[in-house]
Amino acid sequence: MLRYAIDGSVKPERHSNYDVVIVGAGIAGLYCALNLSPSLQCCVFAKETIDISNSWLAQGGIAVVTAPDDDPELHFKDTIVAGAGLCDEAAVHTLVDEGPRDIAALIRMNVPFDLNEYGELDRTREGGHHKNRILHAGGDATGRETVKTLAYIASQRDNIIFRDNTFFVDILTDENGVSGLIVKDDDGVYETVATRHLVLCTGGIGQVFESSTNPAVATGDGLAAAIRAGAELRGMEFIQFHPTGLWSPDRESRAFLISESVRGEGGLLKNAQGERFMVGKHELAELAPRDIVARGIYNEMKRTGESHVYIDITHEPEEELAHRFPTIYNECLRRGINIAKDFIPVCPVHHYMMGGIKTDLYARTAVKGLYACGETASTGVHGANRLASNSMLECLVFGRRAAEDINAAFSPAATSGELLPALTARPALETDFKALRARIQHIMSANCFVIRTKEGLETALREMRQIVDMLSAGFNSDKAYDEDLSLAIISVAIIESSLARRESIGAHYRES
Ligand SMILES: Cc1cc2nc3c(=O)[nH]c(=O)nc-3n(C[C@H](O)[C@H](O)[C@H](O)COP(=O)(O)OP(=O)(O)OC[C@H]3O[C@@H](n4cnc5c(N)ncnc54)[C@H](O)[C@@H]3O)c2cc1C
Incomplete structure (x- = not known):
C-alpha cells in the first residue's frame, strides 16, 4: 500500500x-x-x-x-x-x-x-x-x-x-x-x-x-x-442506501433526497399501478429500517421491470406540504412534480457510510x-x-x-526536524481521471450495491486492485488524481469487508 x-x-x-x-x-x-x-x-x-x-x-x-x-x-x-x-x-x-x-x-x-x-x-x-x-x-x-x-x-x-x-x-x-x-x-x-x-x-x-x-x-x-x-x-x-432518492431520467452527480420524514408524515410507497408493496414485508411497512425499505423497492423494481417506484403524499394539503417540506416541495416543483398532486418518482441511492x-x-x-x-x-x-x-x-x-x-x-509538543519524509519521485501519470472515476463508480454500483454476490464482489476486487496499482505506480499533482486514488483505496476496503462478511446483516445483503 x-x-x-x-x-x-x-x-x-x-x-x-x-x-x-x-x-x-x-x-x-x-x-x-x-x-x-x-x-x-x-x-x-x-x-x-x-x-x-x-x-x-x-x-x-x-x-x-x-x-x-x-x-x-x-x-x-x-x-x-x-x-x-x-x-x-x-x-x-x-x-x-x-x-x-x-x-x-x-x-x-x-x-x-x-x-x-x-x-x-x-x-x-x-x-x-x-x-x-x-x-x-x-x-x-x-x-x-x-x-x-x-x-x-x-x-x-x-x-x-x-x-x-x-x-x-x-x-x-x-x-x-x-x-x-x-x-x-x-x-x-x-x-x-x-x-x-x-x-x-x-x-x-x-x-x-x-x-x-x-x-x-x-x-x-x-x-x-x-x-x-x-x-x-x-x-x-x-453502507446505507437511501431508499428514496428522487429518480431522474438523467444521470446527476448528486441525487436529490426525498427525506424519510415524508414517509414519517404519512407518505406511502406505491408502484406504477398505485399499489402499496411494503405492507406485509415489515411491521412498520413504509417506516421499516432503511435497508429493508431499500431492498423492498429494489425488488419491486426488479419484479415490475420499472426504473423507479413512487411516494404518494397527495392526501396532505398543498399549503401544509409547502410549509413542512419547503426544500423538497420547491425542488420537485422545479422539475414539474407538484407533490400535493403528483406521485414522487424515487429509487434507492447511496446515502451514508x-x-x-x-x-x-x-x-x-x-x-x-x-x-x-x-x-x-x-x-x-x-x-x-x-x-x-x-x-x-x-x-x-x-x-x-x-x-x-x-x-x-494538550501539550505544545513541538514537531522536531524535517516534516516531509524523503520520498522518491514516481513516473508522471497521465490518464483521463474523469473516465477513471466513472469506471470506479460503475464497478462499485454493479457489484457492491443494495444486493451483493460473491462472484460480483470478487470481480470488483480484481478490477479495483488493478486501478489502485495503476494509480500507485505513478503521480499527478492534479486534484483529480488524489480523488480517484481515494475512491479506489476506499473501494478496495469496502469490497474486502463485504467479501469477508458472508452473512447478510443490517445494510449488508449477500445473495451468495
Ligand atoms: C442529502 C442528505 C440528507 C441527510 N439527512 C440527514 C438527517 O436528516 N439527519 C442526520 O442525522 N443525518 C443526515 N444525513 C447524514 C449527515 O448529514 C452526515 O452524516 C453528517 O452531516 C456528516 O457530517 P460530517 O461533519 O461528518 O461531514 P460533512 O458534513 O460531509 O463535511 C465534510 C467536510 O470535509 C471536507 N473535506 C472532505 N474531503 C476533504 C479534503 N480532501 N480536503 C479538505 N476538506 C475536505 C468537506 O469540504 C466538508 O467541509 C444526510 C446526508 C445527506 C447527504
Missing part, C-alpha cells in the same frame, strides 16, 4: 503551524472547533466552501430525547435494533445519554429548531424510531441551519481560522504519532502544516457510487489518507494524535445500520468529545 499520495517531486512552498487542525467544515468539524479551549489555535480546512458538505444537505433532522414521554433507554433500544446487534453498546449509551446536552448547547447557540403551535420543540418520527424524537430546523433544512449557526459563531472566535478551497492530501507522522499534514490550494501550491492534533471530519464517500445523495466533495479523502497512515477501519461493508476509521469513545484512532469524527469515523454507534437521524447527533457528541480529549491532553 502506498504510504503517501504525494511523491518526491512535491516541494511545498508554504509552511504553517497550528495547535489543532480540523479537516472538514461540516457539523462534526465545526462543533469540535467550538468545543476546543479558546487558548488553542485551530485551523479548519475545507475542500470547497462551507455550504458544500453532507451536513449542509441534511434535511430530516436530529434524533434526540427531549420529550417527557421519551427516554434515552428507548432511543438506545431503537439504535441497537437498527444496528442489527452490531453496535458498540458503550458508544450508543454515550450518544443517547449525552446527546440531549449537546442539543441544549445548540439551542443556546440559537440554532433555530422548529417549534409547534404551543412554542415547544416540534418532534417528528422517522423509520425505526418508536417515539417522535426528530428535531428539525427550517422545515427540512436542519443541516443548513445548524451549519450556518455554528459557522457564524466559529467565525467570531479568535482561536479558529477557516481555510476553505484547500485540499488535504496526506497525514504526516513520526515516532510520536501525527506530526502534521500536507494540503494544497486551488493553484496546486503545496503546504506542510505542523500539528500534533489532527481531527479528520471529512464526511462521506458517496462518489464511490454512480448515484448518491452526497455532494461531489464526498470522495473519502480523509478515510483514504488514514488508511495509508495505518489507522484501523471497522464496518466498511455497512456506517463504517469508517475506527475510534474509541473520545474519537481517538489507532494513530497517536489522529482523531476522526462524524461520518468518516466508526465510533461503533451505527453497527450494521444507522438509525435515521442519528448521524448528526453522532457528529455533535463525538466532535465535542474529541475536543475535550484534546483540551485535557
